[in-house]
Amino acid sequence: MASIECNGMQVELNPEGFLVDPGAWNDDLARVLAVQEEGLQTLDAQHWSVIRFIRQYYDEHQSAPMVRLICKSTGLPLKRIYELFPSGPAKGACKLAGLPKPDGCV
Amino acid sequence: MVTIEERIDALTERELQHGLDVFRSKLRAAEASYLNACVHCGLCAESCHYFRMEPTLENVPARKLDHVAAVFRRHFTTAGRLAPGLVGARGFDRAMVRAWLDAVFGRCSLCGRCSLNCTIGIGLPRVFRAARAALAAMDLVPDDLQATVDNSLRHGNNMAITREDWVDTVQWLEEELQMETGDPEARLPLDRHGAKMLFTVNPREPKFFPLSLQASAKVFWAAREDWTLASDPGWDLTNYGLFNCNDEQAGQITQNLVDAMARLGCTTLVIGECGHGFGAARWEGPEWLQRTYPFELRSMLDVMDEYLESGRITVDPARNAKTVTLHDPCNLVRHGGVSEPQRRVLRRSVSRFVEMTPSREHNFCCGGGGGQLAMAAYKDRRIRSGGMKAQQIKDTGAEIVVAPCHNCIDQLMELNKEYRLGVQIKTVAEMVAEALVTDGPPPTDGKGTT
Numbered sequence: 001m002a003s004i005e006c007n008g009m010q011v012e013l014n015p016e017g018f019l020v021d022p023g024a025w026n027d028d029l030a031r032v033l034a035v036q037e038e039g040l041q042t043l044d045a046q047h048w049s050v051i052r053f054i055r056q057y058y059d060e061h062q063s064a065p066m067v068r069l070i071c072k073s074t075g076l077p078l079k080r081i082y083e084l085f086p087s088g089p090a091k092g093a094c095k096l097a098g099l100p101k102p103d104g105c106v
Numbered sequence: 107m108v109t110i111e112e113r114i115d116a117l118t119e120r121e122l123q124h125g126l127d128v129f130r131s132k133l134r135a136a137e138a139s140y141l142n143a144c145v146h147c148g149l150c151a152e153s154c155h156y157f158r159m160e161p162t163l164e165n166v167p168a169r170k171l172d173h174v175a176a177v178f179r180r181h182f183t184t185a186g187r188l189a190p191g192l193v194g195a196r197g198f199d200r201a202m203v204r205a206w207l208d209a210v211f212g213r214c215s216l217c218g219r220c221s222l223n224c225t226i227g228i229g230l231p232r233v234f235r236a237a238r239a240a241l242a243a244m245d246l247v248p249d250d251l252q253a254t255v256d257n258s259l260r261h262g263n264n265m266a267i268t269r270e271d272w273v274d275t276v277q278w279l280e281e282e283l284q285m286e287t288g289d290p291e292a293r294l295p296l297d298r299h300g301a302k303m304l305f306t307v308n309p310r311e312p313k314f315f316p317l318s319l320q321a322s323a324k325v326f327w328a329a330r331e332d333w334t335l336a337s338d339p340g341w342d343l344t345n346y347g348l349f350n351c352n353d354e355q356a357g358q359i360t361q362n363l364v365d366a367m368a369r370l371g372c373t374t375l376v377i378g379e380c381g382h383g384f385g386a387a388r389w390e391g392p393e394w395l396q397r398t399y400p401f402e403l404r405s406m407l408d409v410m411d412e413y414l415e416s417g418r419i420t421v422d423p424a425r426n427a428k429t430v431t432l433h434d435p436c437n438l439v440r441h442g443g444v445s446e447p448q449r450r451v452l453r454r455s456v457s458r459f460v461e462m463t464p465s466r467e468h469n470f471c472c473g474g475g476g477g478q479l480a481m482a483a484y485k486d487r488r489i490r491s492g493g494m495k496a497q498q499i500k501d502t503g504a505e506i507v508v509a510p511c512h513n514c515i516d517q518l519m520e521l522n523k524e525y526r527l528g529v530q531i532k533t534v535a536e537m538v539a540e541a542l543v544t545d546g547p548p549p550t551d552g553k554g555t556t
């Protein structure tokens with residue numbers, strides 16, 4: 001089982017780099033995942049607005065939001081979402097927000 | 107949650123026997139002869155992307171076949187029952203179940219390239235599908251793959267998207283299309299009863315990557331097509347029953363498409379750009395349901411090809427000036443038989459089109475097929491085996507890779523990152539939509555609008 005170090009703690013990841021326990025997520029972990037999994041050295045306000053919305057949605061619905069809702073809630077155009085997270089909403093944004101990997105062709 | 111390893115440990119003799127019975131039930135004359143036919147010539151090794159990127163014995167297709175054939179001989183042939191050691195027969199025990207799981211789920215994308223290169227024409231994917239079916243009957247499908255099937259069974263689509271979310275996204279895309287075209291009458295029609303075409307999509311599009319759906323809608327708009335989407339189950343073209351190989355579940359998922367066609371009274375079912383979805387609906391669906399469809403089924407690639415051939419839409423290739431190559435999804439091309447429409451469409455729509463080598467039915471799998479994309483446990487192998495495709499892409503020098511399959515697209519996106527390809531990845535419809543030549547809004551004649 002892969003793992004990632006954050007604040008001196010080892011956090012388990014699945015083979016695709018998603019958190020095994022979504023409950024272990026916090027802001028520092030998002031920053032570490034951003035560097036290791038998405039090659040993002042820093043997260044700016046737009047990254048955080050997307051991550052926070054996805055996280056809030058997940059806490060309420062136990063699933064990832066539609067990209068439509070991400071755009072609507074953050075006010076960011078679709079193309080900007082893809083620029084912010086090069087691996088896309090699932091393997092980029094949802095991973096950084098600590099969600100499990102969505103099912104389907106992703 | 108009980109892991110798959112724990113489930114193997116807990117297998118009873120009765121469950122093993124049930125697996126064997128299901129395996130036997132999937133073997134028709136052809137598969138049974140395949141299981142006796144391999145002469146270990148080894149040509150299949152070089153044809154397999156797993157072996158090419160990691161040349162180990164376990165990656166040789168003939169070796170994978172051996173695991174299955176050994177069990178067949180032990181349990182279903184006289185020589186294997188009487189003298190198993192002499193004929194390479196082995197009983198179906200827990201160790202063998204593990205070998206099957208590793209071979210047919212863990213090292214095979216069911217791409218069929220080995221079969222194409224087999225000196226005696228053994229249909230290895232047919233045999234591997236029978237083995238997967240046996241594992242499925244013992245509840246030994248990797249959990250994340252089975253979860254995708256379960257989503258389809260419970261929610262009518264493989265990402266568990268709610269009706270409200272799906273409809274909301276379609277309406278949003280309609281507004282976007284109206285802005286893009288400047289035509290307030292441009293539509294993504296929902297539930298238009300009696301429309302000629304029911305267009306089906308991959309849930310990945312509305313969920314995360316809607317630009318391909320918008321592009322398809324733009325092509326329909328330009329062609330003034332009489333089409334519709336369905337708001338209830340039957341809008342999703344995917345069928346992961348093709349991968350977990352539980353034919354009963356696969357049939358239930360296919361039934362969603364048949365029901366939607368009946369409900370909406372459409373005459374043509376159009377399968378969007380998806381390899382396994384096309385293969386499942388076009389070739390396997392009637393087998394699973396044991397009846398022919400009372401409607402026509404076409405690939406969106408074929409529809410776009412006809413629009414261009416007949417002059418119903420026109421394109422300017424200068425609008426796609428970058429060098430473009432094309433990936434051939436195994437389920438669409440090698441298994442599905444659709445190889446030329448996408449090529450004719452691209453030659454008309456882009457300035458510079460280059461083929462990969464090899465291409466068409468000889469093309470290499472991207473590594474993401476056969477359910478591999480859904481199975482996290484085999485991720486490292488998936489990325490490694492995709493090295494063949496990455497090299498093919500590099501060799502073309504293309505800036506854009508077109509892939510008429512959403513599953514392949516996701517794998518290609520990962521390969522793009524892992525192998526630093528620096529390419530864009532698009533659907534055929536996205537290329538056509540970009541090149542469309544339209545003179546403002548088309549005349550309103552009632553068609554294509556509600």
